[in-house]
Amino acid sequence: MKKSVIIAGVGGQGVITAANILARASLKAGHNVVTSELHGMAQRGGNVECNVRIGNVYSPMVRRESVEAIISFEPLEALRNLHKVKRDGVVLTDVNPIIPPLISLGIGDYPPVEKIFEEIEEHCTLIKINADELARKAGSILTKNIVMLGAFHALGIFPIEEETLLETIRESFHERYAEANAMAFKLGKEAIESVGDMH
Amino acid sequence: MELLGEGKKVLLGNEAIARGALEADVDVATTYPGTPSSEIADSLSAVARKMGEKGEAPFYFQYSVNEKVALEFAAAASHAGLRALTCMKHVGVNVASDALMTYAYIGCRGGHVIVTADDPSCHSSQNEQDNRYYARFASLPMLEPSSPQEAKEMTIEAFEISEKLELPVLLRTTTRISHARGVVELKPLKMTSKKGKFEKGGLTVTVPEVARKLHPMLLEKMERARELSNGSRFNFIEDFGGEDGIIASGAAYNYAREAVDDMGLKCRIFKIGMSYPLPEKKIIDFLKECRRVIILEELEPIMEREIREIAQRNDIGVEIYGKGFGKLERYYEYTPDIVYATLAEFFNLEWKYEGDVREAAPRPPVLCPGCPHRATYYAVKKVAPKDTIYPTDIGCYTLGLLPPYKTADFLLCMGSSIGSGCGFAYSTEQKVVAFIGDSTFYHAGLPALVNAVHHNHNFVVVILDNFTTAMTGHQPHPGTLLDGMGYEAVPMDIEKVVRGIGVKHVEVVDPRNLQETMEAMRRAMDFEGLSVVISRAPCILLKSKTKKEREIYQINQEKCRKCDVCITRFACPAFYHDEGGNVRINEALCTGCGVCPQICPFDAIEVKK
Numbered sequence: 001m002k003k004s005v006i007i008a009g010v011g012g013q014g015v016i017t018a019a020n021i022l023a024r025a026s027l028k029a030g031h032n033v034v035t036s037e038l039h040g041m042a043q044r045g046g047n048v049e050c051n052v053r054i055g056n057v058y059s060p061m062v063r064r065e066s067v068e069a070i071i072s073f074e075p076l077e078a079l080r081n082l083h084k085v086k087r088d089g090v091v092l093t094d095v096n097p098i099i100p101p102l103i104s105l106g107i108g109d110y111p112p113v114e115k116i117f118e119e120i121e122e123h124c125t126l127i128k129i130n131a132d133e134l135a136r137k138a139g140s141i142l143t144k145n146i147v148m149l150g151a152f153h154a155l156g157i158f159p160i161e162e163e164t165l166l167e168t169i170r171e172s173f174h175e176r177y178a179e180a181n182a183m184a185f186k187l188g189k190e191a192i193e194s195v196g197d198m199h
Numbered sequence: 200m201e202l203l204g205e206g207k208k209v210l211l212g213n214e215a216i217a218r219g220a221l222e223a224d225v226d227v228a229t230t231y232p233g234t235p236s237s238e239i240a241d242s243l244s245a246v247a248r249k250m251g252e253k254g255e256a257p258f259y260f261q262y263s264v265n266e267k268v269a270l271e272f273a274a275a276a277s278h279a280g281l282r283a284l285t286c287m288k289h290v291g292v293n294v295a296s297d298a299l300m301t302y303a304y305i306g307c308r309g310g311h312v313i314v315t316a317d318d319p320s321c322h323s324s325q326n327e328q329d330n331r332y333y334a335r336f337a338s339l340p341m342l343e344p345s346s347p348q349e350a351k352e353m354t355i356e357a358f359e360i361s362e363k364l365e366l367p368v369l370l371r372t373t374t375r376i377s378h379a380r381g382v383v384e385l386k387p388l389k390m391t392s393k394k395g396k397f398e399k400g401g402l403t404v405t406v407p408e409v410a411r412k413l414h415p416m417l418l419e420k421m422e423r424a425r426e427l428s429n430g431s432r433f434n435f436i437e438d439f440g441g442e443d444g445i446i447a448s449g450a451a452y453n454y455a456r457e458a459v460d461d462m463g464l465k466c467r468i469f470k471i472g473m474s475y476p477l478p479e480k481k482i483i484d485f486l487k488e489c490r491r492v493i494i495l496e497e498l499e500p501i502m503e504r505e506i507r508e509i510a511q512r513n514d515i516g517v518e519i520y521g522k523g524f525g526k527l528e529r530y531y532e533y534t535p536d537i538v539y540a541t542l543a544e545f546f547n548l549e550w551k552y553e554g555d556v557r558e559a560a561p562r563p564p565v566l567c568p569g570c571p572h573r574a575t576y577y578a579v580k581k582v583a584p585k586d587t588i589y590p591t592d593i594g595c596y597t598l599g600l601l602p603p604y605k606t607a608d609f610l611l612c613m614g615s616s617i618g619s620g621c622g623f624a625y626s627t628e629q630k631v632v633a634f635i636g637d638s639t640f641y642h643a644g645l646p647a648l649v650n651a652v653h654h655n656h657n658f659v660v661v662i663l664d665n666f667t668t669a670m671t672g673h674q675p676h677p678g679t680l681l682d683g684m685g686y687e688a689v690p691m692d693i694e695k696v697v698r699g700i701g702v703k704h705v706e707v708v709d710p711r712n713l714q715e716t717m718e719a720m721r722r723a724m725d726f727e728g729l730s731v732v733i734s735r736a737p738c739i740l741l742k743s744k745t746k747k748e749r750e751i752y753q754i755n756q757e758k759c760r761k762c763d764v765c766i767t768r769f770a771c772p773a774f775y776h777d778e779g780g781n782v783r784i785n786e787a788l789c790t791g792c793g794v795c796p797q798i799c800p801f802d803a804i805e806v807k808k
Contacts, residue, residue, distance in 0.1 A: 010562065023209045023380055033209060034346070035380040038322055045772060046564035056460065058346070059453040060379035063535040080559040100562040101772040105602055108560030119557065141787065 001055040003158055004062050007148075008049045008081050009073030010098050014145030017172070018071070019050035021149065022158070025168040026054045029160040036060035045101070047077055054158060071152050073131070073144065074098050075116045082123055089124045092151055092192075094131040094144070127155075127195060134187040143177075143184035150188025200249060202242055203388070210383040212376045213238035215347035216286070216314060219354025221246065221258075224389040226281035226309070229261045229269035231642065232671035233288030234323040235377040236316035240286055240683070241672060248685040250390075257390035262674050262683040265613070265642040266291035270298045270313065277307040277367070278403065279395030282358055286314035289330045290612065294643070296333070302367060303337040304413040305403050306420070309395065310358035311367040313339075316377045319497045319532035323374075325593070325612065327530065329498040334369050334475035338417050340424045341369040341475040342433065345452045347381040349472065353433060360427060364420050371474075373497065375450040375532065425476040433472025434481060441465030443546070444489035446482075448474050448502065451495035454538035462539065464546055477505055483513050491518040493545050497533050520545060565598060568773040569790030571736035572596045572663055574710035576604040577769055577798065578717045579632060579661065583724065587630040588623045592616040592644070594636035595670045595738075596663050603770050606634065614643025617660055621651050624658040630724055631658035637693065638668035638676040645696070651729050652701045659723045660731045664693055665738040673741060697731045704730035711736055713797040739790050749791035750806045754782050758803035769798050 007022070009015040016037050026033040031054040038048070051062050064083050072078035072093040085091060099110050120126045129151055135144040146169060152158075153165055169181050201208055202218055210218065216239045220228060230240035240262065247256040259276075263269035266287045273283035287295065292315050299313075315333065318324040334341035342357050344350040350372065357368040402409050428434060439459055447455045448471040455468060469485050471477065486492060486509070494503045503521035510517055522529055525541030543550030566573050576599050591597055591607035592615065599606035609619050620633035635644045640662050648660065668674040675682055682688040697705050704726040706719045716734065723730040759782055766774045766782060773788035774795075786807070796804040 011564070020209075020380070027207060027209050027382055032382055033380070035209075036375065037378050037380070038374070045562075045567065047562040058456045059450075059535055060375060060381075061450075061454070061535050063539060066535075076559055076562070079557050083556050099775060100560055101565050101770060102563065102601070103560060104766050104775060105770060107602070110560055 002053070002057055003055055004051060004053040004057070004067040005152070005157065006049055006051055006062065006067055006070045006081050006084060008047070008070060008077040010077065011045045011048050013048070013073045014142065015048045015050055015073060018145040018149055019052050021165075021168050021172050022052045025160050025165045026052070026158065028164050028168060031055060031159075032057065034058070034060045047080060049081060068157050069152065069155065071148050073148060075113050076110060078120060079116050082120060085124055087124055090127060090155060090157070091120045091124060092127045092129070092148070092155065093120070094148070095128050096130070096132045127192065129188070129191045131188065134191060135184055138184035138187055139180035143180050146181045146184035147188035150185035151192045153185075154189040154192035200245070202246060205385050205387075207382055207384050209380050210347050211238055212344070212347045212350045212372060212379050212381070213316075214242050215351040215383050216354050216370070216372070217242035217246070218383065218385060219351040220284045220312070221388050221390060222351070222386050223310070223355045223358045224282060224391055225258050225284050226393060226395070227259045227273055227276035228284040228286075229263050229273045230286045231263055231266045231269055231291055231294075232668055232674045233291050233316075234671055235318055235372070235374040236286050236288045236291070236314060237671045237674070238377070239314060241674070244674075244683040247683070251684055251686070255392055256684060257392045260683050262676065264677055266295040267298050270295040270302070273311060274298065274302050274307065274367070276395065277309040277311040279309070279397045281309040281393070281395040283309060283311045284314070285311070286316070288324065289315055289317040289328055290324060290326065291315075292330055292333055294613065299333070300337050301405050301410075303339050304405055304410060304417055306365040306417070307361060307367050308365065310361035312354060312357040312361060312370055313367050314370045314372065317371060317373045319373055325610065327498065329501065330371055331474065331499070331501050335501075338421050339366060339369050339475075340364065340421075340427070340473070341371055343371050343449045343472060343474045344376055345449055345470070345472070346376070347379060347383050349433070350376060351383055353472065356433070360424070363427070364424055366417075366420050366424070373450055373532065421476060425479060428473045428476050428478040429480045431473040431478065434478040435470055436485065437468045437470065439464060439466055439468070441467070442490040443467075444469060444485060444492040445495060445542075446471060446485070446492060446502065446506065447495040448472070449497060451497055451533050451538060454533060454535045455495050455542065457535065458539050458542050462542065462546070462548060462550070464542065466546075471502065474502065477502065477509075479509055482506060482509055483515070486510055486515045486517045489517050491520065491545075493524070493542070494519065494521040495527070495533070495538060499529060563601065565601065565772055566595065567739055568771050568788045569739035569792035570595070571665060571710045571734070571739065571792075572599065573604075573769070573771060574713060574736075574792075574794045575661065575663060575716065575734040576606045578710060578713050579606060579720050580604060582717050582721045583632060584630055587632055588627065590616040590619040590623060590631065590633040592635040592639045594639055594663075596634055596636055599634065603768055612643070613639055614647050617644050617647035617651060620658050620660065621647065621654065621656045624656040632724070633658065633660045635660065635662055636669075637662060637664040637666070637678050640693065641677045641691070648697070648702070649700055655728055657728055659720075660729070662693055662697075662731060662733045664733050664735040665741070667738050667741055669738045669740065673738070693733055697733070702729055702731045704728065705733070707733045707735055709736050710734045711792060711794050713794060739792065750793075751784070751786055751789040751791045752795060752804050753784055753807040755803045755805050756781055758801050760801050760803075762800060764798055764800060765795055765804070769795060771795060
């Protein structure tokens with residue numbers, strides 16, 4: 001068994017934390033796990049990508065068209081990583097663009113979001129959720145990464161019991177965030193279940 | 200704390216090295232922070248602080264002023280009989296190399312592990328030098344892990360080897376090892392606190408006569424190291440049939456090992472973990488049993504050259520493939536795609552190099568909203584002539600390179616802003632304004648400033664004092680109140696240091712007051728001779744850690760004339776155009792630093808009520 005997911009987003013969105021939670025939950029569920037991340041100059045509002053791989057794996061890095069899913073916290077970051085997801089894979093993305101600051105200075109171009117979604121759909125299955133809205137509903141925009149984990153869990157790609165994942169989330173934050181995080185996870189999960197069985 | 204747990208844990212490669220040091224009962228750990236090495240020391244700092252709260256920490260930890268001092272400190276600890284760890288990024292070894300080259304001669308007593316974290320592809324570095332050369336250059340053993348588990352085990356083994364040979368041992372990681380997470384099995388911690396004793400009278404003063412004695416002794420130790428390498432459990436062979444061989448190390452091994460499964464390759468893999476000296480006997484046997492061998496190593500063809508030499512000296516007719524074959528280059532890190540495509544060619548298999556990379560607008564790192572460096576750069580650009588030369592230095596402020604500031608013209612290494620500033624001031628008639636951060640100033644800027652004072656070079660040094668080593672994760676430095684163990688330290692005062700070495704024109708400004716900062720910059724530039732402006736305000740990320748009530752700002756749309764100065768000149772990431780073309784401030788990003796109201800010509804930026 002070998003399963004890989006890319007978690008992508010913008011520095012400050014909680015991407016590395018989400019990857020870390022998923023990795024620790026994977027170990028708890030009895031899987032071998034490897035991940036990759038980048039620190040330092042690579043952060044500071046720049047794009048962030050983490051790979052989380054479980055099963056019979058050695059490499060923290062992934063090949064083109066080799067991962068089961070991308071969990072993207074931002075549409076452009078889904079597109080940036082699209083070449084790494086399998087043709088029969090899934091892109092799960094939030095719908096709210098964060099415009100890179102250089103674009104305001106006339107460097108680069110942010111394509112219309114619909115265009116990004118079309119391009120993803122040409123490649124593989126696309127699932128969109130408004131994670132910002134769900135996170136605010138759960139009590140704080142900071143729970144966005146947990147919304148995304150809840151949604152990813154509902155896709156059933158990583159064989160991890162829900163309770164194992166929830167327990168790891170509880171252990172990762174102060175008690176006072178437990179309620180908001182539990183709500184965020186539930187809202188993320190329900191968002192996928194309401195979309196129906198797309199995968 | 201995950202690092203102090205037991206059983207199986209998911210650890211970062213760097214955390215695994217820290218854990219290895221703790222399991223090996225390290226006594227002294229020193230560093231200067233640098234990506235991708237920082238979390239090794241940060242983990243030890245956190246452990247020292249946590250255990251210090253409950254009494255005495257079982258080891259001493261120090262963020263030293265630079266890598267050379269870190270190494271010298273630990274070398275002394277080793278000669279007092281203690282176990283020592285020193286970690287740094289690859290270019291940090293350049294700074295420490297003056298000590299390192301002679302340290303190899305005198306050797307060590309207590310085990311000493313020196314970690315070099317290399318950065319192929321320059322993810323957060325100014326070059327991608329291959330520090331495996333340092334093992335050859337200094338004549339020191341080197342171990343190279345491929346996973347966090349190995350990183351922990353090799354750290355412990357490196358202490359053992361170091362004590363056996365009485366030589367410091369290099370542990371070399373790369374970004375993809377240091378910043379990979381994996382499952383690590385934790386063994387019991389042996390943490391005891393102790394002091395050592397220095398035995399006088401050894402061959403530890405390297406005057407020429409002593410040095411001449413020591414060099415052959417070093418070479419003899421390395422012969423014994425070669426024997427250890429032949430017997431090392433980190434140099435092992437996996438047999439998947441066939442008569443072709445792969446020799447791989449570091450990250451490349453992971454890609455090769457997985458390719459064997461995915462592509463069903465019939466081959467034998469020789470995984471090299473103790474990479475210097477190479478296990479010559481084992482390699483001879485391996486080469487003799489193979490028809491063809493491919494060598495997978497990132498960056499320089501170091502193993503390849505040595506293995507070719509071994510084959511030639513031993514008259515082995517095996518075909519050896521390496522750099523230049525398939526997609527193997529001497530630059531950038533390897534990727535699974537590169538290794539799979541290369542192995543496909545080597546094994547004559549059909550393998551599609553799939554998946555086109557999509558065009559996506561770049562999202563480079565930028566100065567944070569509220570970063571005081573932005574205000575400093577804005578003020579300097581307002582008063583400096585257009586052809587002003589801006590030598591810059593290593594830190595977040597290197598991002599001044601980006602538009603619209605473009606306040607970075609020349610960069611070599613830590614401290615080079617001031618050294619090159621001296622050179623530009625002499626060699627041109629342009630104005631020169633050098634930028635350097637507080638931690639970098641102490642690290643390598645100070646001797647250069649002494650040089651500038653002594654020779655009375657005519658330029659401006661702007662010291663960006665944000666009270667921390669921001670880019671690598673907010674480590675303390677000689678100007679901070681606490682040290683890496685959380686103990687009270689003696690904080691340097693940059694202003695007194697600068698005045699004390701004889702700079703005549705010194706000003707201290709808060710860059711968040713733009714008018715005052717512009718005036719100070721103008722005075723500094725008009726001054727005949729060397730001038731220093733200390734631009735002082737805390738890193739905004741430090742500030743948000745002690746978050747108070749913050750006032751955030753908004754645009755008064757009635758006053759805004761859409762001149763876009765805030766977007767195109769000040770360029771705080773909190774500003775954006777909405778769909779109607781109006782300028783807005785993203786409330787979630789605004790830190791309330793209060794600088795932008797000072798740059799708006801129409802007073803349209805107001806506190807949000």
